[in-house]
Amino acid sequence: MAIKSVLKKISVFILDIIFPIYCLGCGAEGKWICSECSEKVELLKKQACPVCGVESRTGARCFNCRAKTELDGVIAAAAYFGKERKESLVKKAIHIFKYRFVKDLAEPLAAVITRQLKNRQIAKPEKSIIFGPYINDKIIIPVPLHLKRFRWRGFNQADLLADNIAKYFDLPLEKSALARRKNNIPQVEVRDRRERMKNIKDAFICVDGAKVKDKIVILVDDVATTSATLGECAKALKNSGAKEVWGVVVARGG
Numbered sequence: 001m002a003i004k005s006v007l008k009k010i011s012v013f014i015l016d017i018i019f020p021i022y023c024l025g026c027g028a029e030g031k032w033i034c035s036e037c038s039e040k041v042e043l044l045k046k047q048a049c050p051v052c053g054v055e056s057r058t059g060a061r062c063f064n065c066r067a068k069t070e071l072d073g074v075i076a077a078a079a080y081f082g083k084e085r086k087e088s089l090v091k092k093a094i095h096i097f098k099y100r101f102v103k104d105l106a107e108p109l110a111a112v113i114t115r116q117l118k119n120r121q122i123a124k125p126e127k128s129i130i131f132g133p134y135i136n137d138k139i140i141i142p143v144p145l146h147l148k149r150f151r152w153r154g155f156n157q158a159d160l161l162a163d164n165i166a167k168y169f170d171l172p173l174e175k176s177a178l179a180r181r182k183n184n185i186p187q188v189e190v191r192d193r194r195e196r197m198k199n200i201k202d203a204f205i206c207v208d209g210a211k212v213k214d215k216i217v218i219l220v221d222d223v224a225t226t227s228a229t230l231g232e233c234a235k236a237l238k239n240s241g242a243k244e245v246w247g248v249v250v251a252r253g254g
């Protein structure tokens with residue numbers, strides 16, 4: 001164990017010499033997102049109904065959309081785009097995290113989520129999904145990848161975010177209850193909203209109902225575009241008896 005961690009440190013040290021890391025925000029050497037830039041990431045002040053986008057104080061689905069999704073709500077931490085649709089630091093970081101396979105970005109990206117959840121809890125403790133009532137009934141579940149895609153990428157980005165969030169809030173993490181049975185094409189490659197719904201339909205299955213029964217599930221993903229993916233997860237989880245299903249994501253948009 002000790003040797004392994006020493007070797008890891010040596011290899012990180014060597015890699016840092018060959019490929020030094022620069023902050024994606026300011027270019028300072030050493031970290032992918034330096035602490036100064038991390039603190040500067042602007043949190044979304046307004047949440048929205050995950051289906052129609054109407055403003056929602058808590059991120060809960062609105063009254064009109066209750067029949068359209070099993071998802072109780074979504075909390076997004078930051079904006080995908082900055083002013084004038086300029087690419088935000090968060091968008092850049094998510095892209096590199098997913099497509100350049102930089103696992104080290106999980107921690108700073110999860111930190112944006114935990115900061116948002118923490119702020120909301122200070123503002124409205126009774127409305128907080130993490131700290132509100134029934135604290136013992138909450139579990140964290142990452143949106144699963146299909147095995148083929150998992151093998152291709154080598155990791156599930158939602159898993160790594162969920163690890164960090166569960167650790168931070170000391171909540172139980174459940175990775176084996178929900179599975180992806182359909183290897184659909186990535187939602188980001190499907191333009192039309194209706195096509196996206198079709199693409200993801202019935203993609204998930206709850207394989208261990210006992211683990212989610214009567215639980216308030218906090219689903220973790222990197223980005224929610226139409227919330228169709230989170231909605232399908234929620235459907236599978238509620239079919240197995242989950243009491244509530246909330247999504248938490250780094251960013252909304254896509």
Ligand SMILES: [Zn+2]
Nearest residue numbers: 023026034037
């Ligand atoms: Zn920086």
Ligand SMILES: [Zn+2]
Nearest residue numbers: 049052062065
């Ligand atoms: Zn709505």
